Amino acid sequence: MKNFREVAAGKKSLKKDYVAVMMWFMGRAIQAAAAVDMAARKEFAGMPDGFTFALSVMPNGPHMIIGKDQRGFVRYKGWDPEGKKIDLDMKIKNIEAALLLFTFQESTTLATARNRLVVDGDVAHACAVVRILDIVEVYLLPKIIAKLAVKRYPGWSFRRKYLGRMLIYVRSIFGL
């Protein structure tokens, strides 16, 4: 045993960094969408005040934590789950699966169908989170990419799509 040398697992830092940045921006965009978009607001309205959910990559992150405060406002609560009570944790099984998701090679639903996600918490709320992620992806991404990320690209009005997109980008950049 004295010759045993512990081999550290590959860190895949670049992939983790990419996913972490995407999650950071997505988190801020979800906060923005909750303020700007009627459908996203309705989905959050179905969650209890104080509800917190996380999208995490197993085993050690990155994480994206979103919470609804006691007054009903939705906030991006950072990437560190330490000390936070998570009501719903949607865990992506590994960084490779997360990369497929965040490079939009695989939609959230397809990732679910392919067993790449583990849901720890209430399934009804998980369904709402998936719908919120779809809404945000449609706002953030050009149609040609968003069509890969969602099951059905919605037929939104010009005003909702482009005005909403502008507002969400501005709010995401400034963290509003």
Added chain:
Amino acid sequence: MDMPAYYEFCCRVKIISGHDVLERIPATLAELTARRPMIVTDKGVVGAGLINVVVNAIGGRVDITAIADDVPPDSDLRIVNSLARLYREKGCDSLLAIGGGSVMDTAKGINIIVSEEADDLMRFSGANALKRALRPLIAIPTTAGTGSEVTLVAVIKDHEKHLKMAFVSNFLLPNACVVDSRMTLTLPPAATAATGMDALSHAVEAYTCLAKNPLSDAHALAATRLISDNLLKVTLNPGDKEGRLGMASAATLAGIAFGNSMVGMVHTLGHSVGSVCGVPHGACMAILLPYGLEYNMHKNGHLTAELLFPMAGAPVYAATPKEERAQAVIALIRRMNQELYEATGGRHARFFKEALDRDGREMVPKERLPDIAETALRDGSISYNPEDLDYDDFLMVMEAAWEGRPLDTGLIRKG
């Protein structure tokens, strides 16, 4: 063949199937080093004399420590807790679940509590909350439909809090299931028809929805063929032992298929109709199955078309032009519903408007359709459906299924 980039498949249930296989229960318990089982069942099963069939088959070779027959039609948290207490008081070491889906789910719930030495079942709800093997559980189905004897899921209702808790874990798979044709011989024609269509909906959705994989496909195709060959036969002639065994095997096969590739919108809506209006699950599946296939046709019509072979046989498949096969499958399912309606003297509903309770009252009033559509949005099975559905889509499908008219394909928004 559609080949997923990644899939998982697990079914480690020992399946013992045949005409006289209940006699294998003592040996199976011995393999699991269990000696003092508790039987979990319901009053319907006892009333049909099926517990006597099992007890006689076991003979004196096993000490049946307790028989609990008060499982309600919907599994219930209170009953799970009280039966777990009984299990502990009597010093049982294993469970025999004899019944349909509710009995199986109840037994799985009891097993969680007694194995984890827990008081709060809720702590283990959701996916993968269980971390170790539970006590030995042998499932003996008395319907040919749910497939619960080979699935990793239990759904238990908390009627006081109006909550439906889902438990998903590979540790919930029974250690063995004993599928004996004697156990379904007394199933009445209407229940035979509904549970059989439930099994068909498992097989068809497993084959046509997003999480399909080659292993679940093999099980789904075999199940579809057995159901097509046997369902009408056993509904017309309940004493047909060969047909009963065929249907029991089909339900188990379909259970393995959907346990590993999940189900789509037929179940999403079916769960909601059951939850809002209390319509039996099998009846919902029978009505909704053709609508699910119609709605998804532009996404998975090529897969639906492939089902014509096991459903109608090689000559019909070969004689039907490729582009008409999917529609032929839908027409066949509607014809099956019609034939089952006639075979059961009108007790097998073809659409929701004609679904009646025991007192002859309409079970799905039209004004409840919006509630059903709203409830469907919270069901996890929607993730596995090929096409997206929002509230308006669910309502559109429900309105058609309520009236019994085919879907207006022009109203389907295609992604």
